[in-house]
Every structure is written in structure tokens, then in C-alpha cells.
Amino acid sequence: MLSLNELWFILVAVLFIGFFFLEGFDFGVGMSTRFLAKNDMERRVLINSIGPFWDANEVWLLTAGGAMFAAFPNWYATLFSGYYTPLVVLLLALIGRGVAFEFRGKVENTRWKNTWDIAIFLGSLLPPFLLGVVFSGLLKGLPIDGDMEMKAGLFDMVNLYTLVGGITVVVLCLVHGLLFTSLRTTGSLRERARQLAHRLLIPLAALFVIFGAMTYFQTDVFEARALPLTLIAVAGLGAFLLAGWFIRKERDGWAFGMTGTLIALSIASVFIGLFPRVMISSISEAYSLTIHNAASGPYSLKIMTIVALTLLPFVLGYQIWSYFVFHKRINEKEHLEY
Amino acid sequence: MDPVMLARIQFAATTIFHFFFVPLSIGLVLLIAIMETMYVAKGKEIYKRMAKFWGKLFLINFAVGVVTGILQEFQFGMNWSDYSRFVGDVFGAPLAVEALFAFFMESTFIGLWIFGWDRLSKKVHLLSIWLVSIGTIASAFWILAANSFMQRPVGFEINNGRAEMNDFFALISNGQLWVEFPHTVLGAFATGAFLIAGVSAYKLMKRQDMEFFKKSFTVAIVIGLITSFATALYGHQQAQYLVKTQPMKMAAAESLWGKSGDPAPWTVYAHIDPKTGENTFEIKIPYLLSFLSYSEFSGEVKGMNELQAEYEQTYGPGDYIPPVRTTFWSFRIMVAAGSLMIVLGMYGTYLAWRKKLDRPNKWFYRIMLWAISLPFIANTSGWIMTEIGRQPWTVFGYMRTEDSISPSVTSGQILFSLIAFTAIYAVLAAVMVYLFVKVIKKGPYAENVNDDGQSADPYGKEGYHAIS
Numbered sequence: 001m002l003s004l005n006e007l008w009f010i011l012v013a014v015l016f017i018g019f020f021f022l023e024g025f026d027f028g029v030g031m032s033t034r035f036l037a038k039n040d041m042e043r044r045v046l047i048n049s050i051g052p053f054w055d056a057n058e059v060w061l062l063t064a065g066g067a068m069f070a071a072f073p074n075w076y077a078t079l080f081s082g083y084y085t086p087l088v089v090l091l092l093a094l095i096g097r098g099v100a101f102e103f104r105g106k107v108e109n110t111r112w113k114n115t116w117d118i119a120i121f122l123g124s125l126l127p128p129f130l131l132g133v134v135f136s137g138l139l140k141g142l143p144i145d146g147d148m149e150m151k152a153g154l155f156d157m158v159n160l161y162t163l164v165g166g167i168t169v170v171v172l173c174l175v176h177g178l179l180f181t182s183l184r185t186t187g188s189l190r191e192r193a194r195q196l197a198h199r200l201l202i203p204l205a206a207l208f209v210i211f212g213a214m215t216y217f218q219t220d221v222f223e224a225r226a227l228p229l230t231l232i233a234v235a236g237l238g239a240f241l242l243a244g245w246f247i248r249k250e251r252d253g254w255a256f257g258m259t260g261t262l263i264a265l266s267i268a269s270v271f272i273g274l275f276p277r278v279m280i281s282s283i284s285e286a287y288s289l290t291i292h293n294a295a296s297g298p299y300s301l302k303i304m305t306i307v308a309l310t311l312l313p314f315v316l317g318y319q320i321w322s323y324f325v326f327h328k329r330i331n332e333k334e335h336l337e338y
Numbered sequence: 339m340d341p342v343m344l345a346r347i348q349f350a351a352t353t354i355f356h357f358f359f360v361p362l363s364i365g366l367v368l369l370i371a372i373m374e375t376m377y378v379a380k381g382k383e384i385y386k387r388m389a390k391f392w393g394k395l396f397l398i399n400f401a402v403g404v405v406t407g408i409l410q411e412f413q414f415g416m417n418w419s420d421y422s423r424f425v426g427d428v429f430g431a432p433l434a435v436e437a438l439f440a441f442f443m444e445s446t447f448i449g450l451w452i453f454g455w456d457r458l459s460k461k462v463h464l465l466s467i468w469l470v471s472i473g474t475i476a477s478a479f480w481i482l483a484a485n486s487f488m489q490r491p492v493g494f495e496i497n498n499g500r501a502e503m504n505d506f507f508a509l510i511s512n513g514q515l516w517v518e519f520p521h522t523v524l525g526a527f528a529t530g531a532f533l534i535a536g537v538s539a540y541k542l543m544k545r546q547d548m549e550f551f552k553k554s555f556t557v558a559i560v561i562g563l564i565t566s567f568a569t570a571l572y573g574h575q576q577a578q579y580l581v582k583t584q585p586m587k588m589a590a591a592e593s594l595w596g597k598s599g600d601p602a603p604w605t606v607y608a609h610i611d612p613k614t615g616e617n618t619f620e621i622k623i624p625y626l627l628s629f630l631s632y633s634e635f636s637g638e639v640k641g642m643n644e645l646q647a648e649y650e651q652t653y654g655p656g657d658y659i660p661p662v663r664t665t666f667w668s669f670r671i672m673v674a675a676g677s678l679m680i681v682l683g684m685y686g687t688y689l690a691w692r693k694k695l696d697r698p699n700k701w702f703y704r705i706m707l708w709a710i711s712l713p714f715i716a717n718t719s720g721w722i723m724t725e726i727g728r729q730p731w732t733v734f735g736y737m738r739t740e741d742s743i744s745p746s747v748t749s750g751q752i753l754f755s756l757i758a759f760t761a762i763y764a765v766l767a768a769v770m771v772y773l774f775v776k777v778i779k780k781g782p783y784a785e786n787v788n789d790d791g792q793s794a795d796p797y798g799k800e801g802y803h804a805i806s
Contacts, residue, residue, distance in 0.1 A: 052449035059441040066434035073426020080415025081744035088755040095405040102401035296427040297502040
């Protein structure tokens with residue numbers, strides 16, 4: 001029987017998977033506004049394609065944060081104070097990006113629009129990169145002392161391993177976003193998005209292989225979890241090959257589903273690698289935070305379980321419905337809100 | 339510089355800024371939902387145009403509220419990790435529920451509302467804006483449940499040096515919550531109402547789009563009056579509750595050092611000297627403090643010196659008197675701003691009721707334009723009183739502010755983030771005011787659009803410009 005601590009660990013993982021699956025594509029679309037769009041009109045089509053969704057997608061991150069706070073206060077406290085400076089940059093990027101969508105179309109002025117376009121680009125590029133760095137750091141281990149305080153220097157957080165992790169997440173989100181664009185737009189924009197996604201598949205595969213190899217040699221996660229992680233790697237390879245095949249067959253929806261699967265598998269493997277730890281101490285194994293020493297009490301977990309399991313079906317229901325409402329492809333001939 | 343001080347300045351700056359936008363969003367979306375309901379019920383286009391025009395201001399404001407809210411959730415862990423460890427078991431739960439219940443609802447249905455004018459049926463579209471409104475109110479409820487725990491901790495026990503929840507229902511039936519939540523939310527409704535009333539008054543003064551702004555003014559001023567008055571009533575409830583649960587906060591808000599005497603007078607003005615612990619000059623209204631505290635014209639209120647001695651008995655040696663001047667004056671500023679809102683609301687409602695809005699009520703309209711600032715002043719000073727008045731505690735009676743910060747975060751880091759956030763917030767504020775003025779100046783009929791919101795010629799170049 002699953003303990004509540006295990007269940008909440010899985011729920012936090014699910015929230016992060018939902019976040020990267022959903023916000024992943026709008027990060028990708030946001031990045032691509034810089035080089036995929038040939039003019040302001042195309043840029044607007046791209047922004048409008050994620051217009052109804054990005055805000056709700058971002059709530060998955062907030063909910064993941066809230067769930068960590070409620071279920072694993074020590075995890076939340078150590079991680080957020082330990083990664084202080086990267087999180088400041090993350091917040092600045094998300095703040096700039098969020099208002100940019102709303103602000104950019106409000107004034108007809110090239111400099112005005114360019115400014116907010118830069119905010120959209122950086123705001124879509126930096127968060128997946130920084131979160132990739134943070135998640136890789138979780139796998140590698142961090143200097144956490146006996147008081148659960150993480151006192152990390154710059155190179156504890158930013159090193160070759162975490163940089164590769166960050167870049168991998170960025171490229172993964174970009175491909176995911178390009179396939180979303182191929183799914184939601186028409187004509188030449190759609191073609192270019194699909195072609196670029198196809199061209200990026202090989203670099204993405206290379207990044208995954210490098211990151212996987214570094215994980216094998218530099219972390220301990222394969223030792224304890226060899227079997228599930230191998231299975232995930234095989235499934236990931238399958239999703240990868242299918243993605244390429246679907247892109248060539250111009251089956252955009254299926255291709256998008258495959259990059260989504262890749263994201264889900266990647267995040268899942270991070271959590272499987274960590275389990276039952278939530279943060280690995282590089283100072284001493286005894287100082288690691290686990291789903292037990294970082295958790296709230298059983299009463300709190302029980303209440304939160306009831307609340308979450310009651311609300312989540314509704315949330316999923318209306319969010320899926322909203323995607324159904326806006327399932328039609330958009331083009332430059334129709335009314336664009338942003 | 340002292341990290342505790344820096345972290346406090348940062349929390350104050352980011353939270354006060356965030357709370358400019360939050361109440362305005364809560365208020366505006368309610369009024370827009372009412373306007374759209376009138377459109378669906380009566381079928382008149384003007385109500386749809388009202389919902390769309392005020393909706394534009396709402397969306398600009400909502401965007402800033404959302405992005406500054408992300409920071410709110412993160413900064414407990416970033417700057418206040420020892421606090422987070424101590425209370426996460428209790429305090430994290432309402433935050434998680436807020437995200438799950440309220441944030442998802444708001445964000446999904448606001449997307450449906452913005453982009454769904456042509457894709458959803460009238461009724462489903464209307465339902466969307468009401469769900470956004472319910473989402474904003476629910477969000478207020480859960481975050482105030484968390485805040486109420488800090489003011490009056492309930493539903494928990496201390497285990498292994500941290501607070502663990504043992505009664506969720508005590509948390510959401512906390513008496514503090516049920517005075518704080520209505521007071522805050524009604525104040526938020528009034529904030530939105532006074533913005534719409536103020537902008538409408540300005541347009542009526544300029545005699546532009548009279549029909550549109552007369553209707554908008556009437557809806558807004560009536561709601562503004564009702565909600566300001568109700569806010570004051572709940573404020574009175576809250577004051578009585580505080581006398582019982584946080585007497586030190588109320589004593590500081592009165593700058594009452596010794597016993598009040600029976601019946602207790604209310605101090606309108608005091609020249610406060612916190613060093614000697616006395617007021618060198620006071621103006622008092624007899625009986626009023628007794629009434630504020632107990633709803634009757636007798637009864638004594640404890641002073642700070644007596645409470646300090648009591649707290650030393652209970653909590654050990656220390657200074658338990660909050661910054662008296664700030665608490666005293668923020669309370670008075672809030673009350674003054676709120677009272678002005680009620681007076682203006684009464685006069686505006688009278689004008690609307692007597693159909694006198696066509697007249698050149700120049701002075702009144704000009705005052706109403708400036709009165710847009712009143713609810714913001716009241717909201718901000720109300721929170722300053724609440725949070726400063728709780729000092730030296732973060733969780734009253736259990737955790738002190740100085741013990742709440744992150745041990746692993748340096749002053750330099752906090753200073754860096756303080757400067758970065760303040761700078762970006764300053765830019766946001768400037769841009770927002772600029773966009774507000776721009777949208778207001780353009781007015782509701784500036785665009786070359788027909789009734790279904792489509793550009794008159796969607797295929798023409800003009801069409802793009804008109805709707806961009």
C-alpha cells in the first residue's frame with residue numbers, strides 16, 4: 001500500500017510533469033517568436049496560439065510549489081532558499097513574459113513591440129533553462145548540511161552537468177513548442193515549424209545521450225534504480241523515433257504527443273532517480289532530505305490528499321475542455337486578441 | 339545591512355505592490371460580471387460594450403496581479419525558510435488549495451473569456467466571467483486563511499519544534515478569518531467600483547459618451563457605496579475581535595499606553611513618543627473607544643504597558659510593543675479614506691438616483707477622479723496596520739520575525755533581489771498607468787468595430803490596426 005508520503009511525492013512529480021508538458025510548449029512557442037516568425041503578423045499568430053492557455057499552464061508550477069510547501073515544507077524551504085539567486089532570475093523572467101503578452105499589442109510602435117518581444121523571448125528561454133539546471137542539480141546532489149541548509153556556491157549550482165541539463169530542457173521545450181505551432185497554425189508558418197522541429201531532433205537526441213551518460217557516471221541514480229530507468233530510456237527512445245516518423249508523415253498531433261511523452265518520461269526519471277530522497281546532500285548521505293524527514297505530519301497529508309483528489313478531476317476537466325474550445329487552427333485572417 | 343530588515347523591506351514592498359492589483363482585479367471582475375449579466379438578461383449592446391471596455395482595464399491589471407503573485411508564493415521559501423519549515427505543515431495547505439482551487443479556475447476561465455467572445459454561447463461566456471470572479475474571491479479566502487493563522491494560530495499542535503496541523507476545520511473556521519475575509523473582499527469590491535466610478539466621472543466631466551458613462555457610473559457608485567459601508571461594518575467587527583485576540587495591536591493602534599479608563603475615549607490625534615512611552619499631546623472623543631471595542635458606551639481597554647508586562651510573563655523577556663506610530667497612523671488613514679468613500683458614495687448615488695448626472699457636477703466629478711486613490715490608500719494602510727501591529731511576531735505567540743528568515747541567504751542576495759524586484763515593479767507600474775490612461779482616453783467607441791467585436795473589415799489593413 002502506498003504511504004501518504006509516497007503519494008505526495010508522486011503528486012508533486014505529476015504536477016511538474018503537467019507543468020513541463022503544458023508550459024513546455026508555450027515556452028517553446030515563446031522562444032520561437034524570435035526566429036520562426038518572419039514578421040509582426042506571424043509573431044502575433046504565434047502568441048495568440050498560446051494566448052488562452054499560457055496562464056493556466058503556469059499555474060501548474062504554482063501548484064507544484066504550493067504542494068511542496070504543504071506536503072514537504074523542508075524540501076520547499078531548503079530548495080527555495082538554497083537556489084535563491086537562480087529563482088530571482090526565474091521570477092524576473094516570468095514576470096516580464098507574463099505582462100509582455102498583455103502589453104505588446106496595446107501600442108502601435110515598433111520599439112514598444114520589440115521591447116516586449118525581447119521580454120517574451122527571454123522569459124520563455126530562461127525559465128526552462130534555469131529549471132533544467134535546478135533539476136539536474138537535484139540529481140547530482142547539493143551541499144546540504146545537518147540543519148537542512150543548502151549553502152551552495154555558484155559552481156555547485158552551475159557546472160557542466162547542470163548546464164547540459166538546462167540546455168536539454170530548453171531544446172526539448174523548443175521542439176515541443178514547434179510541434180504545437182505545427183498543430184495550431186496553417187500555411188508556411190506551419191511548414192517551417194515542422195521542418196525546424198525535424199532538424200532539431202538529432203541535436204536533441206545528442207543532448208539526451210550526453211546527459212544520460214553524464215548522469216550514469218556522475219550520479220548514483222542508476223545504481224538503485226537501474227531497471228525502471230532503463231525501461232524509461234527504452235520508452236524514451238521509442239517516443240523519439242515515433243516523433244521523427246510522425247513529423248515526416250505530417251501527423252502533427254501525434255508528433256506533439258510524442259514530445260509530450262518525452263517530457264513526461266524525462267521528469268518522471270528525475271523523480272524516480274531521487275526517490276525516496278527529495279534532495280541529495282553531497283556532504284553526507286545522512287543529511288539528504290527524504291520524503292520522510294522533509295514531510296508534513298500525517299494529518300496534514302491526509303487532509304491535503306482528500307482536497308487534491310477531489311479538486312484535480314475538475315481542474316483537468318475544464319482545462320481539457322478549454323483546449324477543446326480553442327482546437328481550431330488560427331491564421332492571420334481572423335480576429336487576433338493579442 | 340541587517341538581513342531581517344532587508345527581508346522585511348522586501349516582503350513589504352512586493353506585497354504592498356501586489357496588493358494594489360489584487361483588490362482592483364477582484365472588484366473589477368465582479369462589476370464586469372454584473373455588466374455582462376445585464377447584457378445577457380436585457381440584451382442591450384451597451385452592457386456588452388461596458389463589459390468589454392472595463393474588461394480591457396481589468397486585463398491589463400490582472401496580468402500584473404498574476405505575475406507579481408508568483409513571487410508571493412516563492413518568497414516564503416526564498417526569504418523566510420525557517421518560517422516555512424516551522425509553519426509549512428499548517429500554512430502550506432491553504433496556499434496549495436488556493437492554487438488548486440482558485441488559480442486554475444481564474445486562469446483557465448479568463449482565457450476562455452478573453453478569447454471566447456465568438457466561440458462560446460452567451461451564457462457559457464457569462465458563466466466564464468462569474469467563475470473568474472468566484473476564483474478571485476476563493477483565492478482571497480485561502481490566502482487570508484493562511485494570514486489569519488499568523489494573526490491567531492488555531493488548529494495545530496507543536497511537535498518536534500514545528501507547528502503541525504491537527505484540525506483543518508479550525509483553520510477555516512478561524513474567527514479571525516471570518517472578520518478579515520469579508521472586510522478585505524468587500525474593500526476589494528469597493529476598489530474596483532471606485533475605479534469605474536472615478537473614470538466615468540472624469541468622462542462625464544469631459545462630457546464624452548454620456549450614456550455609456552452614466553450607466554457605468556450608476557452601477558459602480560451603488561456597488562461602491564454598499565461595499566464601502568459593509569467594509570466599515572466588518573472593520574468594526576474586526577476591531578472588536580482584535581481587542582479580544584490581539585489586544586496589543588489595538589492598544590498600539592490607539593497609542594494607548596496606560597489603562598483607558600471607563601468609558602474609554604477614542605484618540606483622534608496623538609503626538610507619540612515611543613521612547614518615553616507616552617503621548618505628549620492628544621485629542622480625544624469620549625465614549626468612542628468603548629463603542630469601537632465592545633459596541634457599547636462603557637468598558638475599559640487595556641494599555642500597552644500593562645500588556646507588555648503580561649506578555650513578559652507569558653513569553654519571557656522581550657519587547658512586545660509594535661511600532662506604535664505606524665500602527666496608530668495607518669489605522670487612522672484607513673478609517674479616514676474609508677469614511678470619505680462612504681460620503682462620496684452617498685452623494686454619487688443621490689445624483690444617479692435623482693438623474694442629475696447630466697448636470698455639470700464639475701467639482702464632484704473632479705473629486706471622484708481623485709477618489710480612485712482612496713481605496714488603495716485604505717487597503718494599503720489597513721494591511722500595514724495588520725502586519726506591523728502583529729510585530730514582533732510572524733505567528734502570534736509562537737514565532738518571532740527575527741527567527742523566521744533564511745539562514746542560508748546573505749544580506750547581499752536579499753539586497754540584490756530587493757533592487758531587482760523594485761526596479762521591475764517600478765517599470766510595471768509606470769507602464770500600467772500609461773496603458774490605463776491610453777485606454778481611458780480612447781474611450782469605449784474608439785475602435786472601428788461592429789457589434790460582434792469583429793473588425794468592420796477583417797481582411798483590410800485597417801482592420802488589423804483597429805484590433806491590435
